[in-house]
Amino acid sequence: MxxxxxxxxxxxxxxxxxxxxxxxxxxxxxxxxxxxxxxxxxxxxxxxxxxxxxxxxxxxxxxxxxxxxxxxxxxxxxxxxxxxxxxxxxxxxxxxxxxxxxxxxxxxxxxxxxxxSLSDHKVLRTALMQGPVNPDIATRIGQFVARSTFATSLLAEPFENVMNRRICFARNQTLTRITVDLILTDPYIPHPRNHWAEPELTPVVNALRANAALRARVDALRLHFLSKPQALLHGDLHTGSIMTTEDDTRVIDGEFATYGPIGFDAGLFIANVILSLFSSPSGQNSSLHINMINNFWQEFEKTFLTLWEAQN
Missing domain, CATH: 3.30.200.20 (Phosphorylase Kinase; domain 1)
Structure with a gap:
C-alpha cells in the first residue's frame, strides 16, 4: 500500500x-x-x-x-x-x-x-433524478463495456499480454477488498455501515438476511468475482461514474480497476438503473429505465459478438 x-x-x-x-x-x-x-x-x-x-x-x-x-x-x-x-x-x-x-x-x-475536463457534462445519477434522459446513454455504456472488456481479454490478445496486465492490477487489493465487502458481503449481514431510515424496511432486511438461498447465491457470486479474471474491469460502473450530455457520454473513476468476470461491470450498471427505477416516485419513467436496460444489453451483446467474430 x-x-x-x-x-x-x-x-x-x-x-x-x-x-x-x-x-x-x-x-x-x-x-x-x-x-x-x-x-x-x-x-x-x-x-x-x-x-x-x-x-x-x-x-x-x-x-x-x-x-x-x-x-x-x-x-x-x-x-x-x-x-x-x-x-x-x-x-x-x-x-x-x-x-x-x-x-x-x-x-x-x-x-x-x-x-x-467534462465541465459541460452532468453525472448520470443526477440526470436521472432530475428527469428523463436520453436512453441512448445506455447504448453507449453497452459499447464501452463490450469494447473495453473484449480488448483486454484472452479473446483479443496473447495470454502473455493479459497475464502481465493481470499482474499489475492484482496489486489493487485494497479497493478490491472494498468491492468484496461493500457489494458482495456486508449488505447481507449485520454491519455498522448498514443503515436505513424507514422502519418499514426492517422486515425486508431481516428477510434478506434469513434467506439461505440468497446468501448461497451471493457467496457463489463473490467466488466468481475473485476467481474468474476474464477481462480488465472498471470495477465501479455505477451511475455516479458516468458523465453525460444529450449527445456525449464518458465513463470516469476507474480506480477500482481489476481483472474479473465481464458480467460484473454489466451487472453493476444494470443494477444501478434498477435502483434508479425503484427510487423514482411511484415508479415514474419506468419505461425509460426498461429501455435503458434493453439498449445496454442489446448493444453490449452486438458489439462484443462483432468483435469476437472479427477476431476469428
Whole structure:
C-alpha cells in the first residue's frame, strides 16, 4: 500500500493553479496565464479531491488521492489508487476514446491524475433524478463495456499480454477488498455501515438476511468475482461514474480497476438503473429505465459478438 512520502502534500485551489502552471503541456491546454485561470473544487465522491482548472483555451480535471476516505479521515486508504486509475485509462482509452477520458498526466509522488475536463457534462445519477434522459446513454455504456472488456481479454490478445496486465492490477487489493465487502458481503449481514431510515424496511432486511438461498447465491457470486479474471474491469460502473450530455457520454473513476468476470461491470450498471427505477416516485419513467436496460444489453451483446467474430 502506497503511503505519503516527504514530497506529498494535499493541494488546495492555489496549489492546483501552481501545479498546472509548472506542467507545460497542461498549461498550454488551458492557455492564457495562470492568473486568468478559474480553479474550483468539485469533489463529489467519497475518496478523492477533485478540481477543475479552466482557461481561455480549455480545461483539465485534476484528481488527487488522499491518504484516507475524503468523507471519513479515520478510514485510511492507499494513495496508489490513482496509479491504477491512470493505468486503467491507458489500457482502455485506445479502444473507447469517445467513451472515457484520456490520461493527460500522472504524478506518482503527489498521486495526481489529470484528465480532460467534462465541465459541460452532468453525472448520470443526477440526470436521472432530475428527469428523463436520453436512453441512448445506455447504448453507449453497452459499447464501452463490450469494447473495453473484449480488448483486454484472452479473446483479443496473447495470454502473455493479459497475464502481465493481470499482474499489475492484482496489486489493487485494497479497493478490491472494498468491492468484496461493500457489494458482495456486508449488505447481507449485520454491519455498522448498514443503515436505513424507514422502519418499514426492517422486515425486508431481516428477510434478506434469513434467506439461505440468497446468501448461497451471493457467496457463489463473490467466488466468481475473485476467481474468474476474464477481462480488465472498471470495477465501479455505477451511475455516479458516468458523465453525460444529450449527445456525449464518458465513463470516469476507474480506480477500482481489476481483472474479473465481464458480467460484473454489466451487472453493476444494470443494477444501478434498477435502483434508479425503484427510487423514482411511484415508479415514474419506468419505461425509460426498461429501455435503458434493453439498449445496454442489446448493444453490449452486438458489439462484443462483432468483435469476437472479427477476431476469428
Amino acid at each position: 502506497a503511503t505519503p512520502n516527504q514530497a506529498y502534500r494535499t493541494l488546495d485551489a492555489a496549489g492546483v493553479r501552481a501545479y498546472v502552471a509548472n506542467q507545460a503541456h497542461l498549461a498550454k491546454r488551458l492557455g492564457g496565464t495562470p492568473a486568468t485561470w478559474q480553479v474550483r473544487e468539485v469533489s463529489d465522491g467519497n475518496l478523492n479531491m477533485v478540481f477543475l482548472a479552466e482557461g481561455p483555451a480549455g480545461g483539465v480535471c485534476l484528481k488527487q488521492a488522499l491518504p484516507h476516505v475524503r468523507v471519513d479521515p479515520s478510514w485510511k486508504m492507499p494513495l496508489d489508487r490513482t496509479f491504477f486509475e491512470a493505468a486503467y485509462l491507458r489500457e482502455v482509452f485506445p479502444h473507447v476514446p469517445n467513451l472515457t477520458t484520456e490520461c493527460l498526466h500522472f504524478d506518482p509522488e503527489q498521486f495526481i491524475l489529470v484528465v480532460e
